[in-house]
Amino acid sequence: MNNVFVYCEMEDQRIADVSLEIISRGRALANEIDVKLEVICLGHKLNGVEKELFEYGVEIVHKADDKCLNPYLTMPHASLVATIFEKEKPRIGLFGATSVGRDLAPRIASKLKCGLTADCTELVIGDYLDRKTKQTYQDLLLQRRPAFGGNIIATIVTPDTLPQLATVREGVMKKEKVANPRKGKVKTYNPEEFLDQSDLVVKVIERHIEENKLNIKNSSIIVAGGYGVGSKENFEILFELADTLGGDVGGSRAAVDAGFIGRERQIGQTGITVRPKLYIACGISGQIQHRAGMENSAMIISINNDAEAPINKIADYVIIGDLNKVVPQMIKSYKENIA
Amino acid sequence: MKGLKIIVLAKQVPDTRNVGKDAMKADGTVNRSALPAIFNPEDLQALEQALRIKDQIPETTVTTITMGPVRAANIIREALYRGADDGVLITDRRFAGSDTLATSYALSLAAKKIGKFDLIVCGRQAIDGDTAQVGPQVAEKLGIPQVTYVEEILEVNKKKITVKRRLENGVETLVAPYPLLLTVHGSAPECRSRNAKLLMKFKHACTPAELVREAEDYLRLHDLHDYLDITEWNVDDLNADLTWLGLKGSPTKVQRVENIVFTVKESIQVKPDKEGIDGLMKELIAHHNVG
Ligand SMILES: Cc1cc2nc3c(=O)[nH]c(=O)nc-3n(C[C@H](O)[C@H](O)[C@H](O)COP(=O)(O)OP(=O)(O)OC[C@H]3O[C@@H](n4cnc5c(N)ncnc54)[C@H](O)[C@@H]3O)c2cc1C
Ligand SMILES: Cc1cc2nc3c(=O)[nH]c(=O)nc-3n(C[C@H](O)[C@H](O)[C@H](O)COP(=O)(O)OP(=O)(O)OC[C@H]3O[C@@H](n4cnc5c(N)ncnc54)[C@H](O)[C@@H]3O)c2cc1C
Numbered sequence: 001m002n003n004v005f006v007y008c009e010m011e012d013q014r015i016a017d018v019s020l021e022i023i024s025r026g027r028a029l030a031n032e033i034d035v036k037l038e039v040i041c042l043g044h045k046l047n048g049v050e051k052e053l054f055e056y057g058v059e060i061v062h063k064a065d066d067k068c069l070n071p072y073l074t075m076p077h078a079s080l081v082a083t084i085f086e087k088e089k090p091r092i093g094l095f096g097a098t099s100v101g102r103d104l105a106p107r108i109a110s111k112l113k114c115g116l117t118a119d120c121t122e123l124v125i126g127d128y129l130d131r132k133t134k135q136t137y138q139d140l141l142l143q144r145r146p147a148f149g150g151n152i153i154a155t156i157v158t159p160d161t162l163p164q165l166a167t168v169r170e171g172v173m174k175k176e177k178v179a180n181p182r183k184g185k186v187k188t189y190n191p192e193e194f195l196d197q198s199d200l201v202v203k204v205i206e207r208h209i210e211e212n213k214l215n216i217k218n219s220s221i222i223v224a225g226g227y228g229v230g231s232k233e234n235f236e237i238l239f240e241l242a243d244t245l246g247g248d249v250g251g252s253r254a255a256v257d258a259g260f261i262g263r264e265r266q267i268g269q270t271g272i273t274v275r276p277k278l279y280i281a282c283g284i285s286g287q288i289q290h291r292a293g294m295e296n297s298a299m300i301i302s303i304n305n306d307a308e309a310p311i312n313k314i315a316d317y318v319i320i321g322d323l324n325k326v327v328p329q330m331i332k333s334y335k336e337n338i339a
Numbered sequence: 340m341k342g343l344k345i346i347v348l349a350k351q352v353p354d355t356r357n358v359g360k361d362a363m364k365a366d367g368t369v370n371r372s373a374l375p376a377i378f379n380p381e382d383l384q385a386l387e388q389a390l391r392i393k394d395q396i397p398e399t400t401v402t403t404i405t406m407g408p409v410r411a412a413n414i415i416r417e418a419l420y421r422g423a424d425d426g427v428l429i430t431d432r433r434f435a436g437s438d439t440l441a442t443s444y445a446l447s448l449a450a451k452k453i454g455k456f457d458l459i460v461c462g463r464q465a466i467d468g469d470t471a472q473v474g475p476q477v478a479e480k481l482g483i484p485q486v487t488y489v490e491e492i493l494e495v496n497k498k499k500i501t502v503k504r505r506l507e508n509g510v511e512t513l514v515a516p517y518p519l520l521l522t523v524h525g526s527a528p529e530c531r532s533r534n535a536k537l538l539m540k541f542k543h544a545c546t547p548a549e550l551v552r553e554a555e556d557y558l559r560l561h562d563l564h565d566y567l568d569i570t571e572w573n574v575d576d577l578n579a580d581l582t583w584l585g586l587k588g589s590p591t592k593v594q595r596v597e598n599i600v601f602t603v604k605e606s607i608q609v610k611p612d613k614e615g616i617d618g619l620m621k622e623l624i625a626h627h628n629v630g
Pocket of ligand 1: 288
């Protein structure tokens with residue numbers, strides 16, 4: 001009762017990165033309010049997932065293993081998660097802000113008539129003073145999230161209803177194993193007992209998932225190109241720079257929309273969030289939705305032929321010039337100067 | 340047998356996408372009230388999907404529901420200009436301050452009042468609240484299944500619909516019977532433009548509240564043509580339980596809002612020539628930023 005729960009998203013037999021990130025954060029939150037960390041894991045052929053989850057400090061794994069739970073479908077997952085929540089009465093429930101989590105969590109919140117905060121980038125424990133009633137609530141989950149197209153950051157609380165639910169953006173929290181992992185408990189559920197026919201009316205008839213998912217998120221060097229790169233062909237030179245420096249290539253939404261580069265490489269509010277050691281922005285103007293996904297990079301270099309481009313204001317180094325000349329020169333200079 | 344009965348949920352939103360100079364305050368933050376009110380982009384794309392079904396299946400009807408202030412009636416008109424059959428404005432002070440749970444409660448009551456629908460089509464996400472929660476919450480309140488992030492309708496008939504869904508790293512094809520709720524993703528096709536004939540026909544469509552302000556001859560026009568009346572429902576029309584509405588019915592509270600200030604870093608200018616770039620690369624290598 002009253003514990004921290006995380007819904008663990010499965011990509012077939014693998015635990016999604018975003019879930020491990022949230023579980024790591026969940027561990028810290030549970031420590032702070034002195035409760036247990038529990039995880040719900042639904043899928044098929046889940047043999048041994050608990051072992052990995054225990055390494056992240058999970059104490060109880062609620063598990064259901066059945067064909068009807070993989071691939072993910074809204075209704076069976078929602079029915080099971082809601083049933084478990086109704087029984088276990090969590091204090092906090094966290095989901096990834098992914099196409100799965102943002103599909104599932106609102107359904108649960110509506111069913112349990114509780115609050116849900118979307119797309120959080122920060123979760124901390126703190127107090128809340130209701131100015132109208134002068135009542136202070138202690139140890140609430142303070143949920144910070146960007147809204148208004150990224151132009152504001154709101155802190156949202158859910159003082160009166162439990163559980164406090166939130167979806168959490170991928171890439172903003174750090175995945176961390178615990179120092180002294182312990183073997184926890186596993187509770188298994190038989191979906192047949194909880195689901196009825198009406199939960200199974202929607203059917204997946206085909207799935208096409210790109211296999212080796214790019215791992216730009218974990219790259220320490222990112223060369224990103226924007227609409228200013230001009231064409232798919234011109235992106236070649238960015239790939240060459242990334243190869244030379246041992247990094248990966250990302251892009252702005254305008255570059256993705258123009259077909260210069262694949263959507264899986266989009267950085268920003270509606271793409272991935274990255275925080276590399278070095279971010280080289282080539283021909284990117286730096287609109288707020290793009291900056292949301294990269295402004296925490298340790299070092300930013302901007303290459304832009306417009307001195308007024310907003311990206312220059314958050315860059316450590318600014319090169320005003322044509323990227324088609326600057327980038328090749330960077331490759332050359334690097335090769336000449338590296339020992 | 341009749342065609343499908345489709346409801347489109349559409350929201351009027353401030354245009355947060357292109358914040359121009361006139362919407363910036365001196366302190367470098369956005370002046371939200373200076374942003375123009377527009378049809379939420381993904382809701383227009385949702386409308387397009389509904390209209391495509393109407394194009395394919397005869398006798399299909401499309402009804403737009405929007406909840407907001409009186410001026411949100413513009414959304415209903417914009418939908419009529421593009422081919423929707425009618426619309427409902429839900430408006431009442433008592434809805435103010437609703438979070439997504441309360442919003443979805445109100446919208447679900449309106450859908451129930453309309454009744455016997457086959458399909459509800461929403462946008463994935465509104466560009467002001469940015470939550471993408473209202474669609475799934477409405478579906479749950481109506482006890483119907485949902486398919487979110489729809490990019491394309493592959494096949495549709497009177498019994499079931501097959502759609503393509505956009506995921507982070509791929510696509511999925513699903514088939515579902517009615518009643519069903521869909522949320523439409525930004526990668527779906529853009530909406531058709533206004534139709535000149537429909538624009539002429541519905542130009543003077545308005546809600547009862549707007550009609551009061553209209554001139555005499557418009558009132559006569561409205562007496563002649565029922566299609567010019569936009570339905571308006573308040574809390575009482577929906578028989579809504581006040582405990583689930585407005586601030587009171589909203590479990591989430593905004594504790595604090597921080598405007599993003601455009602902070603300026605001290606940046607170093609590098610000359611775009613061999614010398615400048617050589618210097619930069621040497622520095623990066625020396626500080627182990629690369630290599
Ligand atoms: C809800 C919403 C979500 C969004 N999500 C994202 C997101 O996740 N990620 C994202 O990136 N955007 C996102 N956007 C879009 C964002 O607002 C911008 O439109 C986009 O980031 C612009 O991309 P860009 O900088 O590549 O293009 P532009 O703004 O067109 O900038 C191109 C730049 O290239 C420079 N340039 C041109 N030629 C050259 C040259 N030869 N050499 C050097 N420089 C050159 C120009 O000076 C200019 O600064 C979102 C928008 C909305 C409304
Ligand atoms: C800064 C800020 C942060 C917020 N954060 C949260 C939060 O984390 N959790 C929360 O529960 N609420 C939150 N809210 C409140 C929320 O924005 C409102 O409840 C809003 O009315 C609906 O949410 P949305 O704009 O996110 O819509 P979304 O859920 O993104 O909308 C999805 C779709 O639902 C339909 N729809 C939504 N609203 C309407 C409408 N009024 N009329 C017709 N169709 C509609 C449209 O088809 C739309 O595309 C926040 C509000 C602000 C100002």
